[in-house]
Amino acid sequence: MSQQAMDVTHRMVPSPGGRIHVVEQGAGPLVLLVHGFPESWYSWRHQLPALASAGYRAAAIDVRGYGRSSKPGDLEAYRMLELVEDNAAVVEALGERSAVVVGHDWGSVIAANSALVRPDVFRAVGMLSVPYAPRGGPRPSEVFARMGGDEEFYVAYFQEPGRAEAEIEPDVRGWLAGIYAAFSGDTTAAPGAPDPHFVSRGGRLRDRFPAGRLPGWLGEDELDFYAGEFERTGMSGALHRYRNMDRDWEELAGFDGAPITQPSLFAGGALDASTTWMAEAIKAYPTTLPGLVTSEVLDGCGHWIQQERPAEINRLLTGWLAALPV
Numbered sequence: 436m437s438q439q440a441m442d443v444t445h446r447m448v449p450s451p452g453g454r455i456h457v458v459e460q461g462a463g464p465l466v467l468l469v470h471g472f473p474e475s476w477y478s479w480r481h482q483l484p485a486l487a488s489a490g491y492r493a494a495a496i497d498v499r500g501y502g503r504s505s506k507p508g509d510l511e512a513y514r515m516l517e518l519v520e521d522n523a524a525v526v527e528a529l530g531e532r533s534a535v536v537v538g539h540d541w542g543s544v545i546a547a548n549s550a551l552v553r554p555d556v557f558r559a560v561g562m563l564s565v566p567y568a569p570r571g572g573p574r575p576s577e578v579f580a581r582m583g584g585d586e587e588f589y590v591a592y593f594q595e596p597g598r599a600e601a602e603i604e605p606d607v608r609g610w611l612a613g614i615y616a617a618f619s620g621d622t623t624a625a626p627g628a629p630d631p632h633f634v635s636r637g638g639r640l641r642d643r644f645p646a647g648r649l650p651g652w653l654g655e656d657e658l659d660f661y662a663g664e665f666e667r668t669g670m671s672g673a674l675h676r677y678r679n680m681d682r683d684w685e686e687l688a689g690f691d692g693a694p695i696t697q698p699s700l701f702a703g704g705a706l707d708a709s710t711t712w713m714a715e716a717i718k719a720y721p722t723t724l725p726g727l728v729t730s731e732v733l734d735g736c737g738h739w740i741q742q743e744r745p746a747e748i749n750r751l752l753t754g755w756l757a758a759l760p761v
Contacts, residue, residue, distance in 0.1 A: 443483055445503075448528035450521045452512055453505025456497040457525060461487025465531045466756065467522060467557075468495040469549075471540020471564070472673055473611060475502045475664050477657075478539065481745035482752065489753040494534075496525060498542065500672020502664050510596065513675035515548050515683040522549045523556045535756065537561035537700075539741055540709075541676055548687070550695050559726075559759050561700040561752065563740050565709045568716040569694065569723055570687045575680040586633040589640055593677040600670045602639045607670075608662035613644025615653050620706045620737035622650045632708060652742045694722060700729040700755045702748060704736030729755045 444459045458476045460483040468479040476495040486493035497504040499521055500513060507513075522545065526534045536557045538546030543562040550560035572578065575590075582588040593599050603610045616622040617631040622645050624631060631643040649658065665673075701717070701724070703710035710717070710732055720727050729751060733744055741748040 447503070448525055450499070450505070450524040450528075452499045452507050452517060452521060455499065455505070455521055455525050455528075456503035457529070458483065458495045459492065459529075460484060461490070461492050463490040463492050464756075464761075465492045465494060465526065465529060465534040466752075467525060467534045467536045468493060469522065469536065469538035469542035469545050470495070470498060470501070471538070471542045472676065473614065473661070473665065473670070474540070474542075475661065477660055477664075478739070478742060482741055482749060485745075485749035485753065486756075489756070491756060492529075494525065494529060496522075498545070498676075500675060501668065506668060506672040510675050510678055511682065513672070514679045514686065515545065516552065516686055518545050518676075519549045519552050522546075523553050526556055532556075533558045535559040535561065535759065537563070537752065539563040540565055540738070543567075547695060550697050550699075551690055551693060552687075554697060557697065559698040559700075559756075560695060561702075561755065563702050563748070564704065564707055564738055566701060566703065566713045566716040567695060567699075567720075567724055568713060569690070569692045570684065571691050575684055583633055586635055589632050589634065590677055590680070592634045592640060593674050596671070596674075596678065599640070599674055602641060603665075603670050607665045608658060610641055610644075611661050611665065612649060612653075612658055613641050613646070615658075615739065616645040616648060616650050617643070618707065618738035619650035619652065620704060620735050620743055622648055623706055623737055650737075650739075650743070652739065695724055696726050698726045698728050698755075698759055699724045700751065701727070702729075702731050702733065702740060702751055704738060704740050704743070705732050705734050706736060707738040707740070709738065728758060 479495040536546040543565040
């Protein structure tokens, strides 16, 4: 682990689901950092010192089910509203009344919903890789079931408890290396290659991952850290987030079509399917994110944006934060 990542404070704070592991650096206005799948607080290792140097109290969490945070056994414990309340509980436990929340991947969705559901706590929201799209449309499971055609979309593949775990857990390190490479800008599949977001009938997701090469942002030590976390916790807590999408759709019905009005930021990678597939969501930002301050798509960048392009993301975040009303 790098010296930068070691120069931090670790603490456990109470939350509705048990305890949340928080990694802090710096002093000043609170910025809560929420990771995605399959990651951990460690995915913010480049942002923690940058935000601290810029005069902020940066706090990266292990989301419920990950790392050192509690891992409830009930699948329904990973509903979006539970994760929103975890975030609010962290802010309170850190002695603050409000925070800026920034998320990546699933963390982007969790951050957006935190701002939407708890505007009393979250005064601004930053979203990386996954654009904001208001709740609406058909039931998510129906949408994902139609996406694959003769193949199976990865979100549908994740729905059955135990199925993806059986693929991943016998070789966590190899699987993580593969998924990180599959969705990185410098190791992504060549045009025309089978899409790693889909599974052939009877196949595995990893069958389409690149083999034998790591992306430039991921060294052996970084991979060892991630693998060690998931080898200890297993994958079910992380995967249960996908298994609550229909439940979230039902419980968030009152927010159908709702805009996020707080000051916001979005950054995505030009080579990230989340950015290209959701291009219409980005076009809708004048309506769905009326408080949008910054929106950038980084050329040549894949999905793991704050790790692939840390200097650029740090510049965007610190510039955006400095412009926010106190």
